[in-house]
Amino acid sequence: MNLAQTRVGRKNDPDGTKENILQVATEEFVDAGFSGARVDTIAEKTKTSKRMLYYYFGSKEGLYLAVLERAYAKIRSLESRLDLENLEPEEAMRSLITSTFDHDDANPDFVQLVSIENIHRAEHLKSSDVLRRTNSGAIDIIAAILARGEASGAFRRKVDPVDLHQMISAACFFRVSNRHTFGAIFNRDLMNDELKARHRQMICDMILAYLRS
Amino acid sequence: MNLAQTRVGRKNDPDGTKENILQVATEEFVDAGFSGARVDTIAEKTKTSKRMLYYYFGSKEGLYLAVLERAYAKIRSLESRLDLENLEPEEAMRSLITSTFDHDDANPDFVQLVSIENIHRAEHLKSSDVLRRTNSGAIDIIAAILARGEASGAFRRKVDPVDLHQMISAACFFRVSNRHTFGAIFNRDLMNDELKARHRQMICDMILAYLRS
Amino acid sequence: MNLAQTRVGRKNDPDGTKENILQVATEEFVDAGFSGARVDTIAEKTKTSKRMLYYYFGSKEGLYLAVLERAYAKIRSLESRLDLENLEPEEAMRSLITSTFDHDDANPDFVQLVSIENIHRAEHLKSSDVLRRTNSGAIDIIAAILARGEASGAFRRKVDPVDLHQMISAACFFRVSNRHTFGAIFNRDLMNDELKARHRQMICDMILAYLRS
Amino acid sequence: MNLAQTRVGRKNDPDGTKENILQVATEEFVDAGFSGARVDTIAEKTKTSKRMLYYYFGSKEGLYLAVLERAYAKIRSLESRLDLENLEPEEAMRSLITSTFDHDDANPDFVQLVSIENIHRAEHLKSSDVLRRTNSGAIDIIAAILARGEASGAFRRKVDPVDLHQMISAACFFRVSNRHTFGAIFNRDLMNDELKARHRQMICDMILAYLRS
DNA sequence: AATGAATGAGCATTCATTCAT
DNA sequence: AATGAATGAATGCTCATTCAT
DSSP states (O other): TGGGGGOTTSOOOHHHHHHHHHHHHHHHHHHHHHHHHOHHHHHSSSSSOHHHHHHHHHHHHHHHHHHHHHHHHHHHHHHOOOOTTTSOHHHHHHHHHHHHHHHHHHHHHHHHHHHHHTTTTTHHHHHHHHHHSSSHHHHHHHHHHHHHHHHHHHHSSSOOOHHHHHHHHHHHHHHHHHHHHHHHHHHTTTOOOOHHHHHHHHHHHHHHHHHHH | TTTTGGGOOOOOHHHHHHHHHHHHHHHHHHHHHHHHHOOOHHHSSSSSSHHHHHHHSSHHHHHHHHHHHHHHHHHHHHTTTTOTTTHHHHHHHHHHHHHHHHHHHHHHHHHHHHHHHHOOOOOOOOHHHHTTTHHHHHHHHHHHHHHHHHHHHSOOOOOHHHHHHHHHHHHHHHHHHHHHHHHHHHHHOOOOOOHHHHHHHHHHHHHHHHHHH | OOOHHTTTTOOOOOHHHHHHHHHHHHHHHHHHHHHHHHHHHHHHHSSSEEEHHHHHHHHHHHHHHHHHHHHHHHHHHHHHTTTTTTHHHHHHHHHHHHHHHHHHHOOOOHHHHHHHHTTTTHHHHHHOOOEEEETHHHHHHHHHHHHHHEEEHHSSSSSOOOHHHHHEEEEEEHHHTTTTHHHHHOOOOOOOHHHHHHHEEEEEHHHHHHHEE | TTTGGGGGOOSSOOOHHHHHHHHHHHHHHHHHHHHHHHHHHHHHHHHOOHHHHHHHSHHHHHHHHHHHHHHHHHHHHTTTTOTTSSHHHHHHHHHOOOOOOOHHHOOOHHHHHHHHHHHHHTTTHOHHHHHHHHTHHHHHHHHHHHHHHHHTTTTOOOOOOOHHHHHHHHHHHHHTTTHHHHHHHHOOOOOOOHHHHHHHHHHHHHHHHHHHH
C-alpha cells in the first residue's frame, strides 16, 4: 500500500498541480478578465479537477490573487539582474528604458493582468502585502542613475525618480495595453517589428532629450 | 392639450429613455467591466424597466456598444473645437498636449471604457464602423503643427504624427488608467492637484525637448 | 382628405389585412406548433404591425383558432363537391378514398394543424362550435355508399360508417403526419411519387378487400 | 454504518436521480409538447433541483432527447419478446397486429411523443444515432411472416413489408394519436372498451382480407 | 491528496400583451 | 383603422461553491 505512493508517474505532486493550475488560470484571466473568466473553464483545461482548485486556492478570487502575485514575482526577479552601475548615466538610462520596453513587449500577459487589476481599482493588489512591496526596487535604480547624471552634468533637468518611472512605464505599457484600440483606429499593427524598433528608439530619445534639457 | 405633448418628463419620450439608459449603463460598465456589469443592476437604476433596455439595445452587448459609441462621439466633438492655427508651433503643441491631458483627466470613465475595450481585444470597436472612423481627426491636427514647426526650424526632429500621438496619448492615458496600481505601489495619489500640474508640465516639456532635439 | 381613402394602393383593407395575417400565422403555427409559434415572428412577416394582430384576433389563442377554422372550412368546401351517386358502390368508394388520400397529400399544413390540435387534446376544437360541426358531412357520404353496396351485394361486410372513415383517415393521415419519423427510421421518403401512387392503390385495395369479404 | 450506504433513497444516487428526472420530464413533454413544456415545472416535480437537470442533460433539448430515447428503448425491448414462428402465417399476422394495437393503446405517452417529434420534423430523432437504429427489427418479423404466408399460399397478395408495417401502424397509431379531434367531431370516446375490441378485430380482418386477396 | 455529485442564487433574455395617441 | 412605446412575469441557463466520501 505504502509503496504505491512512491510509484513512478504518481499523481501526487502538489507543486506540479499548483503550477499547472496557475498557468491555466493565468491564460483564462488574461483572456477574459476577472469577471469574464470561468472557474469551470479553468478547471477543465487543468490536469486535475475543479475541486483541487478550491482545495489549493480557496476561491476564484484567491486563485486570481495567486496568479497576480506569480506574475509580479516574475518581473521582480528580472529587474534585479540589471547591472547598470558600470555604465555612463546616459547609457545606463537607455539600458533601463530598453529593458522596460522589452519586458512589456515580451509579456503582454502581465500587461493585461495589470490592466485588469486597474479596471477593478487595484483592490486585489491593495489587499496583498506581497504585491505592494514589489516594485519599489525600480525606483532605487532610477534614482541612482539620475544622481550620477546630475552630478556629472549629463542631466541638466532635476527630476523626481517616481515621475520619470511613470513616464517610461506609460510609453512602454500603453504600446502593449492599448494596442488593440490604437491599432484598430489607426490601422496599425503595433506589434510589427519595424514599428517596435522605431518606438524603442523614440522613447529612449525622448526621455534623454528631456533629461538633458 | 397640445402643450402637454411638449411637457418635460412625459412618458413617451424614446430619446429621453434611451439617454437615461445610456447614462446608467455607462456608469455600470465603467464600474465593473463588460462581464462584471449586470443587466439587472443597470435596469434597476434606470427610470424604466429591464424590458426597455432590450427593446432599444437588443442585448447586453448592444448596450455596451452604444455606450462605447456615445463615449467616443463625445471626445470627437471636443477635439474639433481647438483653434491652434493662430499659435506658434511650440505653443500649438503645448496647447494640444494640455488639451489631451485635461480630457483624460476629466474623463476617467472614457479612459476606463477604452481599457475595458482593450481587455476584450477591441472586438466591439472593430465591429463598429462608427467607432473605427472616430479618431482620425487628431492626426491631421498634429501633422499640421509638425509641418509648421519643421518649416520654421522650431522642431529639428522629424517625426511620424501617429507615433507622436501615441507618445502623448500614452503619457496622458496611463496616468489615469493605471492610477490604481501605480498609486498603490508607490503610495501616491496620482489625481492629487499638485502632482497633476507637475505631470502636465512635465509631459509638455518632454515632448518639446524631443521635438527640438 | 376623403379622397385619400379611395386612392389606389390604399392601406385600409381590413379583409386583405386579416387574410394576410391568417396566411402568415398558419405558416408559423404549422412550423412550430402552438407554443413554439411566436407572436412577434408572425407580426414581423405580416404586412401590418403586431398591434393589428391583437386588434383583429384578440390573442394568440384567438389567432390560432381562426387559423384552425379557416383550415377546416377549406376542406369542408372541397368535400361537398364530390359527385359519387352516379358511380357503382365500389367505384364510388375508390373515388372517396382517393379523394381523401389526395387531400391529405396536398395539404400537409392541414394535417400538421390537426396533429398539433391533438397534442393539445383538441381543447381549441372542442371549444369552437364552428369546428365541431365541420366533418359530419363525410359520414353521410360513406353511409350512402355502404348502403348501396350492401344492397347490391358488392359489400358482404357490414360496417359502421364512422369506423370505416376512421380506417381510411388513419391510412391517409398517418402517411403525411408521421412521414418524418417513419421516413427517418426506415430511410424512406414517403412523399416520393412512386411510393405515393403505390400507397394510394394499396389503401383502396385494402379497404375494398375488407368490404367484399 | 456500512449498511447505510445501501439504504434505499440515499442522496448520492446518480442513476436514481436521472431516472426520476426522466419520468417527470416524460410526463411534462407529453403533456405540453417540446416548446410548451417548462424546465421549471419539470424541476419542481422532481426530487432534485433544476440545476441537476442541466448537470445531467445539458439543456432542455438534451433532456427531451433522453426522454425520446428512453421511450423508444422501451418498445424495442417489448418487440423482441414475441414468438410468432410456431404459429400459422395468418395467426402470426393477427398476433403481430394485436400486439401493435395493444402497445399503442397501452402507451399513449409514446404515441404522443412520436406525434410531437413529427411536429418538429423528427429533427431530434434524425440527429440521434441511437434512435435511428431502433425500429428495424419490426420489419424482419413482418417479412418472415409474409414469406411463410406466400409460400403456403395463405397470402395471395405480394406485399412490401415496410408498406404493410405502415398500414398496420397507421391504423393502430391514428386511433390513439387522433382520438381527441376524431372523438370531438364524431362524438365518440375512442378509448371505450367496446369500440376498442371492435377496432382491434376490424384492423386484423382488414389486413388479412387484403393479404388473402 | 483527491473527487463525483449536488446546489441556491443569479444570469441574460423573451414571452404575450396593453397603453396612449 | 392603425401604431410605436412600454411592460411584468417568466424562460432557459450558468455561476462560484460545497457536500459526502
